[in-house]
Amino acid sequence: MEIYDLIVVGAGPGGYVAAERAGELGKKVLLIEKEHMGGVCTNSGCIPTKSLLNAAKHFVHAEEGAKYGVVCSGVKFDLTTAMAWKQDTIETLRKGIQYLMKKSGVTVVSGTAEFLDTSHISVGDTVYEGKNILIATGSSTVVPPIKGVDSPIVTTSREILEIESMPEKLAVIGGGVIGVEFASFFSSAGAEVTVIEMMPEIVPLMETEFSKLLRREMKKVTFKLGCRVYEITDTGVNYTDAKGVNQTVEADTVLISVGRKPNVDGLEKLKTTQGFGLDYSKYGIAVNEKMQTNLPNVYAVGDVTGKSLLAHSASRMGEVAVANMFGKGALMRYDAIPWVVYSLPEASGCGMTEEEAKKAGYQVVSASMQMRANGRFLAEFGKKAGGLCKVIADAGSGRILGIHLLGGAGSEMIFGAAAFIEAELRVQDIREIIFPHPTISEIIKDVCIAIELPNQGETDA
Amino acid sequence: MEIYDLIVVGAGPGGYVAAERAGELGKKVLLIEKEHMGGVCTNSGCIPTKSLLNAAKHFVHAEEGAKYGVVCSGVKFDLTTAMAWKQDTIETLRKGIQYLMKKSGVTVVSGTAEFLDTSHISVGDTVYEGKNILIATGSSTVVPPIKGVDSPIVTTSREILEIESMPEKLAVIGGGVIGVEFASFFSSAGAEVTVIEMMPEIVPLMETEFSKLLRREMKKVTFKLGCRVYEITDTGVNYTDAKGVNQTVEADTVLISVGRKPNVDGLEKLKTTQGFGLDYSKYGIAVNEKMQTNLPNVYAVGDVTGKSLLAHSASRMGEVAVANMFGKGALMRYDAIPWVVYSLPEASGCGMTEEEAKKAGYQVVSASMQMRANGRFLAEFGKKAGGLCKVIADAGSGRILGIHLLGGAGSEMIFGAAAFIEAELRVQDIREIIFPHPTISEIIKDVCIAIELPNQGETDA
Numbered sequence: 001m002e003i004y005d006l007i008v009v010g011a012g013p014g015g016y017v018a019a020e021r022a023g024e025l026g027k028k029v030l031l032i033e034k035e036h037m038g039g040v041c042t043n044s045g046c047i048p049t050k051s052l053l054n055a056a057k058h059f060v061h062a063e064e065g066a067k068y069g070v071v072c073s074g075v076k077f078d079l080t081t082a083m084a085w086k087q088d089t090i091e092t093l094r095k096g097i098q099y100l101m102k103k104s105g106v107t108v109v110s111g112t113a114e115f116l117d118t119s120h121i122s123v124g125d126t127v128y129e130g131k132n133i134l135i136a137t138g139s140s141t142v143v144p145p146i147k148g149v150d151s152p153i154v155t156t157s158r159e160i161l162e163i164e165s166m167p168e169k170l171a172v173i174g175g176g177v178i179g180v181e182f183a184s185f186f187s188s189a190g191a192e193v194t195v196i197e198m199m200p201e202i203v204p205l206m207e208t209e210f211s212k213l214l215r216r217e218m219k220k221v222t223f224k225l226g227c228r229v230y231e232i233t234d235t236g237v238n239y240t241d242a243k244g245v246n247q248t249v250e251a252d253t254v255l256i257s258v259g260r261k262p263n264v265d266g267l268e269k270l271k272t273t274q275g276f277g278l279d280y281s282k283y284g285i286a287v288n289e290k291m292q293t294n295l296p297n298v299y300a301v302g303d304v305t306g307k308s309l310l311a312h313s314a315s316r317m318g319e320v321a322v323a324n325m326f327g328k329g330a331l332m333r334y335d336a337i338p339w340v341v342y343s344l345p346e347a348s349g350c351g352m353t354e355e356e357a358k359k360a361g362y363q364v365v366s367a368s369m370q371m372r373a374n375g376r377f378l379a380e381f382g383k384k385a386g387g388l389c390k391v392i393a394d395a396g397s398g399r400i401l402g403i404h405l406l407g408g409a410g411s412e413m414i415f416g417a418a419a420f421i422e423a424e425l426r427v428q429d430i431r432e433i434i435f436p437h438p439t440i441s442e443i444i445k446d447v448c449i450a451i452e453l454p455n456q457g458e459t460d461a
Numbered sequence: 462m463e464i465y466d467l468i469v470v471g472a473g474p475g476g477y478v479a480a481e482r483a484g485e486l487g488k489k490v491l492l493i494e495k496e497h498m499g500g501v502c503t504n505s506g507c508i509p510t511k512s513l514l515n516a517a518k519h520f521v522h523a524e525e526g527a528k529y530g531v532v533c534s535g536v537k538f539d540l541t542t543a544m545a546w547k548q549d550t551i552e553t554l555r556k557g558i559q560y561l562m563k564k565s566g567v568t569v570v571s572g573t574a575e576f577l578d579t580s581h582i583s584v585g586d587t588v589y590e591g592k593n594i595l596i597a598t599g600s601s602t603v604v605p606p607i608k609g610v611d612s613p614i615v616t617t618s619r620e621i622l623e624i625e626s627m628p629e630k631l632a633v634i635g636g637g638v639i640g641v642e643f644a645s646f647f648s649s650a651g652a653e654v655t656v657i658e659m660m661p662e663i664v665p666l667m668e669t670e671f672s673k674l675l676r677r678e679m680k681k682v683t684f685k686l687g688c689r690v691y692e693i694t695d696t697g698v699n700y701t702d703a704k705g706v707n708q709t710v711e712a713d714t715v716l717i718s719v720g721r722k723p724n725v726d727g728l729e730k731l732k733t734t735q736g737f738g739l740d741y742s743k744y745g746i747a748v749n750e751k752m753q754t755n756l757p758n759v760y761a762v763g764d765v766t767g768k769s770l771l772a773h774s775a776s777r778m779g780e781v782a783v784a785n786m787f788g789k790g791a792l793m794r795y796d797a798i799p800w801v802v803y804s805l806p807e808a809s810g811c812g813m814t815e816e817e818a819k820k821a822g823y824q825v826v827s828a829s830m831q832m833r834a835n836g837r838f839l840a841e842f843g844k845k846a847g848g849l850c851k852v853i854a855d856a857g858s859g860r861i862l863g864i865h866l867l868g869g870a871g872s873e874m875i876f877g878a879a880a881f882i883e884a885e886l887r888v889q890d891i892r893e894i895i896f897p898h899p900t901i902s903e904i905i906k907d908v909c910i911a912i913e914l915p916n917q918g919e920t921d922a
Contacts, residue, residue, distance in 0.1 A: 013898060042836070046899045051840040055529035062523045062533050068516035069543030072523050072533040082530030089840045096834065312898040319892075330893070338897040348897070373557065375503070379512040379550045412870040415894070415902040416877035422894050423884050431780075432791070433876070433883050436799040436809070437474060437773040438507045441876040 004030045006325065007121055007130030009113045012039020013311040014302030015136030016097050018318030023104030025326050030128055031106050032113040032121065037097040039138055040303075041311040043090055044158040049181050051086040052161075053342050056188035060344060067382070077189040079166050086161075115270040118295050132297045132325045135267070135285060136318065139260040139303035146173075148232035154254045157182065167191045167253035171237045173229050175202035177341050179257035180214070184343035187220040194222040194249045196229055196239055203341060207353045207390060209368075210406050217345050217386045217406075224249070262304045270295070289331040291321035299325065313337050336421040340411040345387065348410040350417035351402030354392050363395040365427075367450040369443055371407045376438040381407070389443040391427070391451060398426035398453050408440035416441070427451050465491045467786065468582055468591030470574040473500020475763030475775030476597030477558050482783040484565025491589055493582065495573040498558040500599055501764075502772040504551055505619040510642050512547040513622075514803050517649035521805060528843070538650040540627050547622075576731035579756050593758045593786045596728070596746060597779065600721040600764035607634075609693035615715045618643065628652045628714035632698045634690050636663035638802050640718035641675070645804035648681040655683040655710045657690055657700055664802060668814045668851060670829075671867050678806050678847045678867075685710070723765045731759070750792040752782035760786070774798050797882040799875040806848065809871040811878035812863030815853050824856040826888075828911040830904055832868045837899040842868070850904040852888070852912060859887035859914050869901035877902070888912050 006022045008015045011033035019031040036043045055077075062075045101108050111123035121128050141156040143149060155163070157178050170186050172179045175197030187193040195202065201211045202223065215223050226242030236250040262284040270278045272295055279286040279294040284306025291299045299321040302314030316332065323330035338350035357364045371377040371387025381387070387407025393400050403417035420430065430448040435441050467483045469476045472494035480492040497504045516538075523536045562569050572584035582589050602617040604610060616624070618639050631647050633640045636658030648654040656663065662672045663684065676684050687703030697711040723745040731739045733756055740747040740755040745767020752760045760782040763775030777793065784791035799811040818825045832838040832848025842848070848868025854861050864878035881891065891909040896902050 041898070047836050047840055050837055050899055054841045055526075055531060058522045058526045058529055059531045061519045062526060062531050065516075065519045065523055066539075066542070068519055068546050069539040069541070070516060070520045070523050070536070071539050071542075072536040074535075075531070075533040078527075078530040078532050080530070081527070081532075085529050085843075086840075088844075089836075092839055092844050093836055310898070312895050312903075315898065316895045337895050340897050340900070375508055375550075375554055376511055378553055379508055379547075380515045382546075383549075383553050409870040409873040411897065411900050412873050412902050413876070415874070415896045415900065415905070416880055418896065419877055419880055419884075419886070419891075419894050423880075423886060423890065425880070425884060429884065430880075433880050434773050434777045434798050435876045435879065436801050436872065437502070437771070437776065438511055439801070439872050439876065441873050442773075444876070 001127060001129050002030070004028045004128060004130045006030070006132045006134060007032065007128055008134045008136060009121065010039060010136035010138055010302070011037045011097065011108070012136060012138050012302060012314060013041045014314030014318045015039070015134065016101065017315040018134050018136065018301060018322050019106045020100050020104045021319055021322040022326060023101070023106040025322070027326060029104075029106045030130065031101060031108045032123055033108065033110060034112040037094045037108075042093050042097070044161055046311050047090055047093060048086045048161050049185070050342055051089045052082055052185050053181065053344070055082040055085065056185045057344055060188050077166070079189070080164070115266060118270065118272050118298050132299065134318070134321055135293075135298070135300040135304055136302045136314070137263040137304045139262050139309060141256065142259040142261050143256055144258055146229055146232055149256070151232045151234050151254070153234060153252060154232055154256060156256055160253070160255050163253070167251075169251045170194070170253045170255060171196065171249045171251035172255045172257060173237065174256065174258040175199070175223065175225075176257060176259070177203060177339075179255065180341055180343050182255055182257065183221045184218055187218065188344055193220065194224060194251070196224045196227050196237060196249065198226070198228055200226050203347070205339060206347060206349065207404050210347055210388060210390070210404055213386050213388055213406055214341070214343065214345070214347050218343060260303065260309055262306050264304065270298070272296070290324040290329070291317050291332060292324065308334060308337055310337065310339060336418045338414040338418045340414060342411060345407045346410045347406045348414040349402065349404040350414055351400065351421045352392060353402060353404070357392050357401045362401060364392060364401070365395045365451050365453060366390060366392045367447050367452075369447045369450060371440065371443060373446070374440055374443045377408055377440050377443070379438065389447050391444065391447045393427045393451060395454055398428050400425055400427065400430070403444060413441050413444070416444070427453060462588060462590050463491070465489045465589060465591045467491070467593045467595060468493065468589055469595045469597060470582065471500060471597035471599055471763070472498045472558070472569070473597060473599050473763060473775060474502045474772040475779045476500070476595065477562065478776040479595050479597065479762060479779030479783050480567045481561050481565045482780055483787060484562070484567040486783070486787050488787060490565075490567045491591065492562060492567050492569045493574040493584055494569065494571060498555045498569075503554050503558070505622055507772050508551055508554060509547045509622050510646070511803055512550045513543055513646050514642065514805070516543040516546065517646045518805055521649050538627070540650070541625070576727060579731065579733050579759050593760065595779070595782055596754075596759070596761040596765055597763045597775070598724040598765045600723050600770060602717065603720040603722050604717055605719055607690055607693055610717070612693045612695050612715070614695060614713060615693055615717060617717055621714070621716050624714070628712075630712045631655070631714045631716065632657060632710045632712035633716045633718060634698065635717065635719040636660070636684065636686070637718060637720070638664060638800075640716065641802055641804050643716055643718065644682045645679055648679065649805055654681065655685060655712070657685045657688050657698060657710065659687070659689055661687050664808070666800060667808060667810065668865050671808055671849060671851070671865055674847050674849055674867055675802070675804065675806070675808050679804060721764065721770055723767050725765065731756070733757070751785040751790070752778050752793060753785065769795060769798055771798065771800060794883075797879045799879045801872040801875060803872060806868045807871045808867045809875040810863065810865040811875055812861065812882045813853060814863060814865070815851075818853050818862045823862060825853060825862070826856045826912050826914060827851060827853045828908050828913075830908045830911060832901065832904060834907070835901055835904045838869055838901050838904070840899065850908050852905065852908045854888045854912060856915055859889050861886055861888065861891065864905060874902050874905070877905070888914060
């Protein structure tokens with residue numbers, strides 16, 4: 001029987017990054033994947049949606065380009081070509097991950113892993129032994145038990161990425177990150193889109209003023225807030241609105257995007273030779289800051305832990321797990337994880353909202369600024385475009401607690417906020433960093449300058 | 462006579478930022494500008510070029526969008542509309558600066574400043590007294606004494622921003638940042654463009670491999686390197702090529718972009734009451750790290766110092782000058798100034814090139830990576846697009862010395878590199894920062910992971 005230093009179950013961004021890092025350390029690593037390399041992220045999540053959203057952005061630019069001097073006619077969105085580009089991107093990235101695994105000396109096995117005990121896993125008839133096991137089995141779409149949820153017009157985020165013709169009327173149930181991104185794509189590409197959200201506001205991880213502005217900027221989407229869906233028919237969605245009145249939205253396609261659940265099926269079989277089982281529930285596998293489970297040499301990372309369901313969180317967890325198995329050790333930190341909503345316009349953030357910071361007991365100072373105060377934003381989006389930047393800091397020390405962006409290339413700027421928070425930089429430090437002009441990134445510095453720190457006075461020019 | 466705490470001469474990004482900061486400190490500030498608020502940057506530099514380049518980018522997207530599924534026909538670039546958008550941007554920003562001055566309590570005077578002594582300046586018939594003087598008079602285009610330089614087809618970067626019809630054939634003399642940006646704009650918008658550069662490579666501040674790749678990616682531009690222009694006629698440019706052979710490029714428009722010179726006219730009158738003069742030459746005003754000149758209470762910032770001719774350098778110098786006049790003090794640092802070439806694709810960098818780091822005596826480690834290894838780059842630009850990221854670090858400590866980017870939204874990412882360098886972060890620190898996925902920014906972390914630090918071994922997972 002083959003004995004590996006590490007067996008990784010699941011080749012998503014948690015699993016494959018962990019396998020790669022361990023392989024680079026010279027360890028003997030086995031990676032088991034039942035479907036495609038890259039997991040949900042590469043195949044039916046981050047990558048295909050960003051590929052389609054980029055096409056939609058260019059479509060909107062072509063439609064609206066006349067104001068800049070870009071004149072064209074007969075602008076049309078060709079879903080088939082967009083889907084083909086998306087598919088090509090996915091396949092190139094799958095191959096890229098395969099190449100990385102090969103380069104790092106990782107053995108890849110295709111099939112479904114069955115847990116035998118804390119050091120044995122079978123795939124089909126073959127049993128593998130691992131000194132360490134890493135569970136990175138990810139998550140799946142929650143399909144709530146709504147009446148009519150088996151209607152032929154119902155899709156999940158996975159299926160809607162394979163549709164062959166553009167919906168005319170799309171109803172999105174759930175206004176979280178995934179729902180909003182799909183709403184942005186389909187509305188930009190020409191569909192009539194309604195988002196139905198149970199909570200009083202979309203994307204709850206955002207500052208409320210940002211959620212509001214995002215709704216306003218997604219002009220073509222109708223948002224129904226505080227509404228509860230009670231039935232899906234073959235022609236639409238029936239819901240009770242915020243006032244308790246029953247309403248109907250017509251739709252030829254319904255997207256369910258109310259959340260994701262950890263993939264914990266089969267974990268009941270994972271027991272030590274003494275018969276101790278894994279500590280997990282339907283909310284995920286319990287892990288500590290080293291990504292260790294309650295069982296010796298068994299680690300878990302990514303969505304299956306139920307903590308921070310983001311691809312980059314999973315990858316970092318994978319790095320932390322490997323560092324604790326073989327290296328110098330590391331602890332997973334959750335205070336500097338950036339997030340992005342890749343809608344048009346993009347929203348992004350890192351760290352706490354003002355409300356969260358106050359709840360955490362900080363004496364908070366903050367400032368925010370309209371993006372149109374920024375030269376490049378103005379040059380590229382014009383004086384009527386909405387956009388916002390907010391910075392939250394600890395009043396005493398000036399330490400940055402959160403940075404939030406709406407508009408521009410926020411997705412590509414927000415790693416800087418993660419660095420500021422991770423390096424514990426203060427508002428005063430950011431003021432002394434030279435930001436390139438003209439860039440939208442300058443707004444972060446400008447907001448830091450606008451923050452009034454107590455006792456700042458004349459000495460702090 | 463009015464007595465001011467500070468008189469600033471020149472309302473570009475050095476002058477107006479200094480005026481604003483001093484005003485915010487409650488100081489009585491006078492700002493003198495002979496032309497428009499915002500200086501060259503707002504009126505005939507950064508802002509108008511970025512405005513036009515954004516239009517050109519959208520034009521290229523419309524032309525090439527079919528591969529993503531964006532179908533349109535009759536794509537045409539309408540220069541008049543692009544110029545009107547640009548002009549509107551400029552005027553909005555001018556008003557924005559006027560508003561900032563008002564808000565900070567800065568008095569603005571329109572006219573040409575005449576230096577009387579180190580505390581007196583006249584504008585027309587009015588004499589103003591200042592306890593401190595800040596010279597921020599900027600720079601102007603160098604027009605070299607080439608035969609035929611007075612040909613009607615010759616323009617500078619200022620004049621070409623006012624042309625009313627698209628050139629058919631544009632010859633650009635000088636392949637520095639300004640020349641390359643204009644070449645990118647006009648070639649993208651449909652003109653036939655040739656860049657003639659005396660040096661063996663364009664944009665000397667870049668890593669050579671980046672310059673090469675940038676030329677390759679600017680597919681529509683013809684670059685003539687190592688060539689010396691000896692004559693401009695009414696129909697083109699005559700030059701001697703790298704082999705010493707005389708050649709001709711036909712052109713209906715010629716752009717001169719061989720450099721800029723500090724605006725030092727009139728400074729000979731600036732003397733102390735004892736008759737001591739200002740230390741300056743045609744290369745600029747001599748300043749120390751506090752932005753002080755040799756004369757008491759006389760400071761200089763921005764292009765007129767001849768150091769780092771960038772808008773954001775000028776602004777930071779302005780902040781430093783004000784901090785030394787009134788505040789806690791500050792020293793100007795030149796090691797973490799980011800730069801951007803806003804061509805299509807964009808190039809940007811911060812810190813040293815590998816060659817510069819070696820010359821400075823560092824034991825250097827570095828790595829670079831093709832951008833197409835990055836998921837979002839691939840999703841947005843495709844697998845044939847060129848792009849590059851390089852990180853240079855000190856081998857002993859791992860401290861980041863330079864980061865260089867070509868492709869994607871590099872302009873909006875490079876402030877992060879400035880922060881890394883300013884905060885003296887190490888390659889090891891960057892590896893622990895969580896970058897959002899999928900973003901092009903991740904390439905920076907990936908390159909940091911690829912760097913082999915000496916004695917890293919197994920302990921550094």
